[in-house]
Structures are given as structure tokens and as C-alpha cells.
Amino acid sequence: MRTEILEKIKEKYGSRATDSSFECGLYSRDLGPVPGLLVNPLFNTTPDLVVRPSHAEEVAEILRTAYGSGIPVTPRAGASTVYFDSVPIKGGIVMDVNLLRGIVELDEEGMTVKVRSATTWSELEGYLNRKGLACKSYPSSAPAATVGGWLCMMGYGLGSLKYGSMLSQIKSIEVVLPAGEIRTLTSETEPSLDWFAGSEGTLGVVTEVEIEVRRLTAMEHFMLLLADESELLNVMQAFMNASVTPYNLHFADQHCLRAMDKLGFGLEGVDSGCTLGIDYEGTKEELEQARKTVEAITSENEKVTRLEDEVAELEWDGRFKALKLKRGGPGVLGAEVWLPVKELAGYLAEVQTMGPKYHVDLFSYGHVVTPEYITVMTTFYADETRTIPYIINLSLVKKIQDVGYRHGGCPYGVGLWNTPYLNRIYESARLAELRKRKQQLDPKGLMNPGKVYRPPFLMQPLTYGLGMDVMAGVQKLVGRGGSR
Amino acid sequence: MTERNSFFTTLENEALICGRCGCCRSSCPVYKIIGWESAAPRGKISLAKEAFAKGDKSALSDEFVKRVAQCTLCGACASECATCIDTRSLWLELRKRIAGLGKQPAAYDAIRETLLANKNISNFENDERLEWAEDLDEPEVVEPRAGAEVGYFVGCVSSFFPQAAQIPLDMVEILTEAEVDFTTMGADEWCCGFPLISTGFQAEADQFIKHNVEKIKEMDIHTLITGCASCYHVWKHDYQEELGDYQLEILHNTEYLARLVKEGRLELNELEEVVAYHDPCDLGRNSGIYEAPREIIAAIPGVKMVELYHNRADSLCCGGGGNLQSVDAELAEQIAQLRVEEVNASGATILVSACQQCEQMLSTAVRKAELPVRVMDISQLVLEAL
Ligand SMILES: Cc1cc2nc3c(=O)[nH]c(=O)nc-3n(C[C@H](O)[C@H](O)[C@H](O)COP(=O)(O)OP(=O)(O)OC[C@H]3O[C@@H](n4cnc5c(N)ncnc54)[C@H](O)[C@@H]3O)c2cc1C
């Protein structure tokens, strides 16, 4: 039955559907560098069929058919996530939504734009900039990430500190619910559009998004060098409390800077210390005020040096290239932690005591995304060509998350691999509410199964934690991370 | 704007560096048309990683080889790469490895055989290199001559393909008008070697490079100009080792013409046209030359210059690069069509480029789309303004 249905979809969508193992294999992974040895015995990540609908009606038809036949469907857009968010774990259909791209309409008076969901953030920003407008915020994966994909993830990135989460900027969305019903949702409808923020493709497929835009304004970029991380938090908070809110506020610790330097990406005139980058956009008056703020904060603190403006501009130009740190690996593992800003100093100090214990260099960098929270990425090199040591290295990802947890943090995003941390990510009442929504919209559990709501059997927090701790113990005794 | 730095190490290492983030995906013209993950740069690199870095030879399937050949080498993915992989070098290395294993597409063998037999990419013998000059009033001005101030490396397409022959004719007229002491290499000009490099036959290309450098030295030429974006890129990069410390200034025609305009050696008259410039990938993104052609166009009184939606480093490929036409002419045409949609939206009456391959691809696509737009080389535009 399942085979026949899949065959029918394949036939109907012709060159926009495939079950070839050559193609399907490529849809069995995202960025997550988890070895097959670990994944394959547990999950069926290879789709039976990949299909590329080009409009909402086609999405609806495919979902209706799949729903009626009990076939799981995993939406996939930019696939720029790492937790197997857009990778199926029970085979079935991968719905590659990338044909749903382009601008639907711009409302310059209302300062909103309606886009098809798989438009990338770079495409949208490029379009708006030509009209004298800009996105309020976007992820630092903008060339890859889609508007719908970011909505379905956490939606914090560049610009969030000033303009709030992506969700707060959305006016309406068009979605196709799991059984194939096409709906336009706002904050007033039932369900409300906010159900879809962070839903990771588990509640349906978003086909259009109407989002607020801003006027394109001039920018100013600043880069400060601090002697070490002890002062970082104070300076950061001084910027957050100043009268002009930065568009983007980000740091890189000294280990990160050193690694970049080794790779030939070092900052001119910097051989030690950590950096704080501050990017402003706004009116002439705001930018003037911003400059004064930077001058005041730097002159007050002798541990802070302001780097040349060109250094700050180069850093901004390279804002989508943080991944270049990977050149030193070439394998990299890491954890992204949603951390209270006030805990940053403590977190970084503890992470640094952890590195030598486990024989790895840990590099951290991050973006302040709300007045209270910062997303911190802590990474280390690991050689993926040496499978067993690499698997042992993976246990350190949990150790980093544990440090984050001790400082009030949790993983940023769930997908599959962060399901063991669900009780850290959500309070129990919130999790119960999310499960209720899932039950209401997708009672058969066919949309992107295995993600977000419950860990799979072998990844229950207790067993998972124990397994990881044992491996981390091995790493401590004999392990080595590092580049090849 | 300067040229992109290359951090390329080895195929194996670069394939392992790729983080599969997909930042290269949306800008790839081939992915835009095909739409499957296997056509996206990251998909191909994933397979290259399996085949070469992880030694899984089963990944080296015919389907994969086909995807590797379905690439215009436009370099858009290299500009976007979040880990600074020089993907253009990676594709070339991949094609070399594939050829090394004898798994290259049959069309590549045909290209290789033609080049080895004729020393050019056409079916004509290389002795006929200067046939195009027969249309000049004084064909002898292009006869090879040692010690000239400037050597004009015409390139195979302009030398042998009638659609492109207007380019050298116009260039000769312009150089004569500016009283430049120039010459050509005549039958001693062999293909620059790019069609061999881009099909994976590096060793064969090296013979061509060696030959051309020898001849340039023999002719005592110290300034070389060329109108082909790929010849220019190859001379600038792949010839350097062979040139050693021989002093050779290598300029694209656009750079040289911009210089002549600046020096007042060419007087440009009014043209009432709306002109858009298409940045050829090998001249713009892959060599960092964006301003010279724009300076020339801006120097023509009366011309209104408009930019295409994607321009300079973001320019969209014409579809004609990387020998794509030899393996998938339809795909190349579809890519050209994407570019022509931007030309249409720009309101241009003239579309100018600085590469005969771009001109050929875009002329065909403009004709197909029935647009009232003339497609021409920058030399033709300059000549019209003289
Ligand atoms: C270098 C780099 C930088 C990054 N920076 C940030 C950052 O600043 N902030 C941040 O939040 N994340 C960041 N990310 C993570 C990721 O890029 C973003 O979350 C991104 O928004 C995901 O979008 P996507 O289009 O790639 O979605 P995908 O990865 O394809 O999908 C993400 C999830 O959404 C679902 N989904 C996708 N599209 C739809 C749709 N139309 N309808 C329903 N469900 C859908 C999928 O099933 C999956 O569960 C970064 C990643 C990288 C590699």
C-alpha cells in the first residue's frame, strides 16, 4: 500500500519527485556530523521519496495523500540545521520545499513583505535593499537559511537584540496542516501563528510568511579588544544599557581568536585577548550617539582597546562565515547554548577549565539576541575520519551543554539530537502544551516524527546521560580531540 | 574590488572542511535550474568526501560524474562558501581526479582530441588562426611581429567562430585608431589550455602553456591583452609558474581599453542608448575586474548605464562556462534564460559583455526571448562610439 502510494506521488510529480538511492542519500543528512555507525542502527534517515512541490495546493495534495496512508513527511528547506531537524528518522517522504520561493508582495506603506517560505534571507535582504528597505533581523546563515526555516526554528540572530524575535515581526502565515488543509494564520486565529514558531516542521508546512520590514539605514561597526573574558560581561552590559541599542552585539573568546589567527584569519593588530563587536544601524543622530557611547565606554576602561574601523567592517562583512573556523579541523563538534547573558563570564570560565581535562581546545563565540539571553557556540576540533575516537569526542557536546545548564542555559533548538534535554529546554507545563498542540494538529504523529516532543527510546535522558558520561570518562582518560 | 583569496589545500581536506551548511546553494545557477541536492555544490562535495576522503569508490557513480560536469565553474559558490573553500579549484581538481580514473564524460574526450590535433577548439587547422583578418582593409597589420608594444592574444572562439569574429576585427580597428603598436601570435597562438584544464587534462594543458609562453618570450612581448575572460584568467593564474620571472603585463581588453580612454587616446562620441553590463564570471568574480568595463561605458557621452539585478561579484553566470555546453547544452541555455530575464527587467537596449562565450550564450537567449536588445562585446560598443 505504502509503496503504491509513493509510486503514485512519484508518477504525478515526474521530474520533481525521486526515489533514486543516489539522490535520496543526500537528503539523509544535514550539517550534523554524526557518523553512520551511530545513526544507522537507530534511525532510517534515508527518505523513500523526495518530492518538490511548487505551490501550496501541491503541498496540500501530498500531505493529504501521505496523511491518509500513514506515511511520515519531513519538510526540508535550506537544511542548514544541525540536529537532524530536517532529516527523516523513519524514512517516508522528504518534502523539499525549495521551489516555494520568491516575493509575493511588498506593502511599502504598511512596511511588510509577503514571501514564499523557501526564499532565503539573503535573497529577501537583497530584494529589500534595492527598494531602500531591509529585514529587521536574520540568521547568520542567511545565504542558506529560508524565511520559513527560521520561523520553524528559534528565530533569533542578527538584529534580534534591537528588533526582537522573528515571531514578533510576523503578521500572518499561510500553512498547510498535516491532513492537507490550507490555512492563513494570524495571532488571532485558532491555531495561532505562534504555534508554528519553533515547530520544526512537526505541525505542517509553512508556505508563505508576511513579515515586517524596516527602512534601510546606514551602519557603523565597532570592534573592541579586551585583555581577557573577565571584563567582557561588564562591557557588554554597558552597551546593552546605553541609550542606543546595538543591532548586533557579539563576542569571540581568546581561544577562538587564536585559532582564527593560526588559520590566517586573524584580526589586524590582535595577538591576544578577546573581542566584542558592536554593530549599529539607524538615523544619523542614533549613529552619532552610538559613536559617543563607544567612545565613553572605551575611555572609561583601560582594559578595552578600540580596533581600527576597517577591522570592524571586515568582521561585519564576514558575518556569515563563522564556520571558517572549521578549516583548522577539518572536523568540528560543538554545542550551541541559549544562556542568560549575566552568566556568560561564569560559563566561559568553566568551559575553559573543562578543555584541558578532556584534552581539547574549546573555542567560544556568540551573539546577544535579547536583553537577557545570548546564544553561545562552543566548539572543538574532532577528526571525523577516525570513527571511534570521534564518537567518544561526541560525548563532550553533552559536557558543554551541562556547563551551560549549570549556568541557567539550555540547547538552542531541539530536532532529534537535543530531545534528551527537553526538560532543560521547556518547563513541564510548556512541554505539555506543545504536546497538546501536536496531538490536536497531527494526531497520527506523521509530520516530522521523532523530533521536538519526546526523545526516542535509546535517548531517554537517563540512559543517554549515562552513556555520554561513560564516553566522556574514556575521553578524559585516553582521549584526544583536535585536528588531523 | 580585489580577487578572492584561495586557501585551497587538497581535495580530500577541503571536502572534509565543508560543513554542508548550504550557503553555496542558492547562488548556484545549476542548482537554480535542476533543484536537486545532488546538483548543489554541497551535495557534490558530500559525494566527493565519500569517494576521495573516505575512500568509498562506490560514491564515484556515473550520476555523480554527470553532476560534476554540470557546472559552469562560475565560482558563485566559492564567493559564498562559509568555510572559505575555493570551490572552483575544488571542481577543477575533482574533474582532474575523475579524468585520472578514466571516468570523464565522452564529450571531454572529444574536446581533448580536437585540441591535441588542432591546437585549438575548432575543427580548423591552427594555420587558419588569422582567417578572420581577411575582412580587414589591411590584413597584414595583424601578422606576427617581434618586439611590438602589445601582443593581442585573440583566443580560439574569436579566431575561428564566425559569430565572434567581429570582436578581433573591432579590436584591431580600435587599436589602430589609438595608434597602438600591436601584433598577434598568428598560428603560433595555441589554445590557452583552459578547455583542457576544465575537463581534467592538466598534463595536456601544460604543453599548451609551455608553448605559448615560449612564443611570447621569442616575440619579446611584455604586454599581453586578450578579449576572452577565460584566457585572461588562465594567463593570470595558470601561466605564472611557466612565466617565472619573465616580465609580462597581462591585461584584459577592458583594462587596456579603459587605459586608452583615460590617456585620451580614444575619443568617444555620443550614443543614445541604455546599456547594461554583464560581468563574465572569469573576469569579474574569478579575477576581480569589475570597474574597467564600467569606466569605459561611463565614458561614452549620452549612454545611460543600468545594472542588472545580480551584478559584480553577485553576477549570474551566462551558462556558457566550464564546458557545460558540451555535456548539457539545454541546461546551459536554461541558465542563460535566467540571466536574460534580468536583462529584460533592466530596460537595457544594449547588453554588453567582455567575453565571447557570454556574448554567444546571451545573444541566443535574447533572440529566443524575442527581446529588443542588442548583445555585443565591449569592443563593438567602443567602436560604435568612435
Ligand atoms: C553558519 C550557520 C549560522 C547559523 N546561524 C543561526 C542564527 O543566527 N540563528 C538561528 O536561529 N539559527 C542559525 N543557524 C541554524 C539554521 O541555519 C537556522 O535555524 C535556519 O533558520 C534554518 O533554516 P533552513 O531553511 O535551513 O531550515 P531547515 O534546516 O531546512 O529546517 C529547519 C526545520 O524547520 C522545518 N521546516 C523548514 N522549512 C519549513 C516549512 N516551510 N514549513 C514547515 N517546516 C519547515 C524542517 O522540517 C526542520 O525541522 C545557523 C546555521 C549555520 C550553519
Ligand code: SF4
Ligand atoms: S561553480 Fe557555479 S555552477 Fe559550479 S557549482 Fe559553483 S555555483 Fe554552481
Ligand code: SF4
Ligand atoms: S558554503 Fe562551503 S561549507 Fe557550506 S556547504 Fe557550501 S561548500 Fe560546504
